[in-house]
Amino acid sequence: MVEQFVTALNDHDRDRFYGLLTDDATMSDDGVERNLAQWTDSEVFDSNGRMSIDSVNEGGTAFVADYTNSRWGSMRTNWRFMVRDGKISRFETGQA
Template identity: 60%
Template sequence: MTAYPSDPAVAAFVTAVNAGDKAAFFATLTDDATMSDDGTDRDLSAWAEREIFSSNGRMDIEDVSPDGRALTATYTNATWGGMRTRWAFTVTDGHISRFETEQA
């Protein structure tokens, strides 16, 4: 990685994704966290299982916003290969309450 998020919750999210650590991933989120993929809201648990954990998802961060809550990354998994993506995170009380990802 050439950049890393300064926001602790977002940094923990990226670390958990890259480690394939499901428990750590869900620990970064609020109990009622939501997400969207390419502008469509998804079931977060089902999406994470499909796009991260069962397909070995990984993030190689290219750029991070000054507040550490938005980033551009090459996202790679066994299903789709690698693609350039944008990620935006809403952090509430130190946990991610929403994230949005899309192709960049």
């Protein structure tokens, strides 16, 4: 599931990306709760966001990645996911 999230994000495939999330999915960035749709539009889709995974932890539900977008440039980031009923119900990201 998480691997599909990364692929959809890197492919800028909104439909596939949102199809991987529960209807009530939530997220946070650097410990601050964010509006998932607004955040992904700004930080991913409208700013050509891409990531390259460096290391995977917690059985595949957490990883460290180099994340790049046209808004902030490149940064090392942590990602953690909660999965419910085969879909991502929450993800948390922040600088590593």
